[in-house]
């Protein structure tokens with residue numbers, strides 16, 4: 001859809017002129033006037049130029065502006081989809097609002113504020129633009145019910161898709177879990193190796209630190225990821241390992257984080273070894289009544305384990 | 306007051322002293338400090354029974370008394386925490402056994418069983434027991450030494466004495482200075498007594514009791530040492546052990562932060578122990594890594610004389626409490642919930658959006674878990690309202706999650722009491738349902754024992770043993786296993802209680 005419209009011309013000459021004209025327009029984002037054109041390409045007949053300009057206007061490559069005493073042609077990037085003809089004023093307006101939102105998309109409420117259309121009207125317009133494949137609706141990962149609109153051809157920003165962790169707006173929980181485990185494993189192995197190979201606890205400690213880059217390399221080599229992960233992605237995963245209390249991170253002298261597997265202080269506490277300490281219905285459990293410690297089957301199962 | 310604790314206290318009192326005493330104790334628990342007649346009225350027991358029960362409870366120091374506004378009447382109150390300590394007796398006994406050996410263990414046992422006795426009584430009693438068992442009889446002077454060591458190490462202290470004898474309600478006081486003065490034990494008199502002479506012992510009005518606090522210090526230290534061993538290694542554990550040991554020289558045991566301990570002292574101590582080779586080689590490094598650790602429990606206090614260090618005890622209890630709470634969340638819910646919980650802990654105040662993003666949990670699940678944690682009070686919610694800029698437009702409101710550790714710790718402590726109650730109830734229940742077969746086993750055992758002492762033949766004995774059928778034997782084995790498990794877990798829950806209590810004590 002975005003092919004060079006300029007190649008439509010038959011004559012190579014025309015083609016060249018057209019290209020020159022486009023270049024000129026591109027380098028002047030504020031627009032060019034007829035005088036500008038004349039100055040830049042004095043040898044081209046005006047008729048030819050007019051024909052090209054008309055074609056460009058028709059194709060939407062040029063926008064026509066009128067200042068006080070001048071007509072200006074402004075270049076419009078054809079990669080930003082242009083409106084097809086037949087669109088009415090409302091569609092154009094909505095399209096423009098959506099276009100400005102870029103690949104982050106825009107929420108329907110904000111379109112309504114921007115366009116001053118009422119909901120029914122707006123929905124109609126959006127539907128029409130969608131069927132024309134000019135815009136699309138993308139589910140944002142930040143809130144499950146929040147949908148944003150953006151131009152059809154745009155690749156949604158990672159803040160919308162969630163980046164590597166999302167597949168069709170679904171968070172890939174298992175993928176994250178696997179990575180979490182692998183990162184943890186890497187750190188533990190590093191710690192163990194440091195402990196056995198180092199002479200003295202200080203050296204062992206220093207050797208057990210890993211940077212996100214180290215872990216990134218390890219994960220890439222494992223080849224468990226279908227998508228390519230960035231170091232920042234790994235950094236996020238490593239933070240979950242920290243949150244699981246399986247690692248600590250400190251700021252290294254160069255300002256970046258380094259990670260190290262850690263042990264906890266306490267062994268498993270008495271209270272979590274019993275069924276009652278972790279029982280979901282403990283609040284409803286009493287001496288008498290349906291849920292009670294004498295007949296409790298959790299308890300029985302635990303006793304015969 | 307916790308109703309769960311009340312129930313546990315009730316069960317413990319029944320187990321140890323029977324239902325009448327329990328009734329009095331429970332009434333005191335529920336209504337707090339009360340005079341005799343109120344107790345009588347509430348329990349509906351005859352006055353003599355109430356008095357008898359109170360006597361027992363006072364003897365075991367589970368009930369204390371103070372004067373009422375009317376000076377002729379006493380108000381009695383139950384020391385529920387003290388009742389709970391009865392669960393810990395096996396631990397105390399075991400600690401002494403490990404540290405001082407079997408004879409000292411017997412001394413402590415006597416004291417725990419009888420609440421208080423004079424030193425001479427204790428020696429006579431233990432001597433008697435040893436003779437009866439036919440063990441190598443320990444001489445009185447040796448026994449005396451053991452007793453004195455226990456006093457010196459402050460495991461035993463004097464019982465408070467009545468200050469004013471002419472008041473109707475006695476006031477018991479203990480003199481700080483006298484608490485640890487050694488008992489006047491006269492070995493000659495003991496010998497005379499043994500040969501049936503009539504004697505009066507010089508210490509017949511000096512009573513001794515177990516100093517629970519001293520045991521609790523040991524328990525605390527042990528927890529800290531094993532925590533460092535687990536987090537770092539044995540050498541780090543040894544290092545902390547020595548630090549704690551030296552701490553006592555200049556620090557009260559239950560302060561929040563110890564006084565500075567010169568590290569050279571520790572170094573010297575370590576050098577004297579050949580077994581600490583690894584620690585000695587890398588002494589400074591170990592000090593370094595512990596001091597630099599995230600946990601920040603050991604901090605440098607000054608550079609003078611090679612540097613001195615402080616132990617942040619309160620901070621240690623706090624971190625331990627956090628770990629227990631985190632474990633609870635983890636086991637009660639799952640790893641994801643624990644992750645959310647720790648995120649809120651680390652960030653202190655967290656917006657819902659942040660949770661899903663940083664914890665990397667799908668939005669729906671994150672929300673569900675967060676609200677579950679909220680519902681069970683592991684998390685608290687705080688709404689912040691901010692007027693929109695310019696004072697117009699809708700108010701912006703933020704929801705923030707945070708944790709009140711004190712609250713969560715209290716909640717888990719409650720759960721511990723509940724669990725104790727359930728474990729004890731279950732144990733009683735198992736005993737009752739299997740009473741017939743347990744009784745039978747006991748009868749058979751008594752018979753066998755009797756026959757054996759009369760020199761019965763092996764096949765005769767076997768015949769008796771066979772009275773218990775194989776299926777019965779199976780049941781008995783199962784019961785034994787069950788009981789063992791219940792007993793072990795009961796002690797382990799008490800460990801958790803101990804940790805949570807020391808946290809609460811200093812907050």
Ligand code: SF4
Pocket residue numbers: 275276277279280281282285286291292293294296297298299727
């Ligand atoms: S006895 Fe059973 S139902 Fe009651 S708290 Fe324990 S595990 Fe839960």
